[in-house]
Amino acid sequence: MPEQTARIGRSGRGAADAPRDMTLDIVSYGRRGPGGTLRLGADQIAQIQRTVGRTPEVMVKVSGGGRDIGGVEAHLRYIGRHGKLPIETDEGLAQQGRGAAKEIAADWQLELCRSQYKPRPAPGQKDTRAKLVHNIVLSMPTGTPPEKVLAAARVFARENFALQYRYAMVLHTDQPHPHVHLVVKCEHEFECPRRSRTEPLAQFPVGANSSWSQ
DSSP: OOOOOBOOOTTSOOOTTSOBOOSOOOOOOOOOOOOSOOOOOHHHHHHHHHHHTTOOEEEEEEEEOOSSHHHHHHHHHHHTTTTTSOEEETTSOEEOSTTHHHHHHHHTTGGGSGGGGSOOOOTTSOOOSOOSEEEEEEEOOTTOOHHHHHHHHHHHHHHHHTTTSOEEEEEEOSSSSOEEEEEEESSOSSSOOOSOOOGGGTTSOTTSEEEEEO
8 A cells, every 4th residue: 555645834734635744743842941051059959959868857937026025934934834844045054944934034134125115005006116036936847856856946046046146945845746946035145236126037038937957
């Protein structure tokens, strides 16, 4: 049987008496990519390696912050489970007991912060006072050993805040995923106070989640 062929142009039409080529001819209309070599930064390469290696990442969540000494002490009492859990400070000390929160707040000299001179807003009005501290939660996936989460939190706090901002942390294991509550004083220890109180978290997406590996 003689071979039948037909050649069809890009329009899909051909002469009625023209030979037909039934061979599949795929034409690419894709846009050509940029020339040159794609170069990744060291941080991007490290992130890819962690992703491929399935390295557990610590999730960072900024959960708020106290605007007066009473609010700071209340949060410290909460994360310390009202004296039942030790509160680890930036000096490496573990304070425990019902008076630990008040002792830490006094040691941080929060009463000297400028925002303490601003009056509390009336009920229903927005509180525009600057924060005295940032409240942060650090967590890892379910099944991660609690001691690994605490070790990662120590490294994170030391590398980002040590000798600049006072901080304290508590490990919680009462949920499937272990997590650490970290409280960071907003005012720098050695620089003059500024109007902004977000300096400790300037490199982090405040109000959103971010992550790092340990």
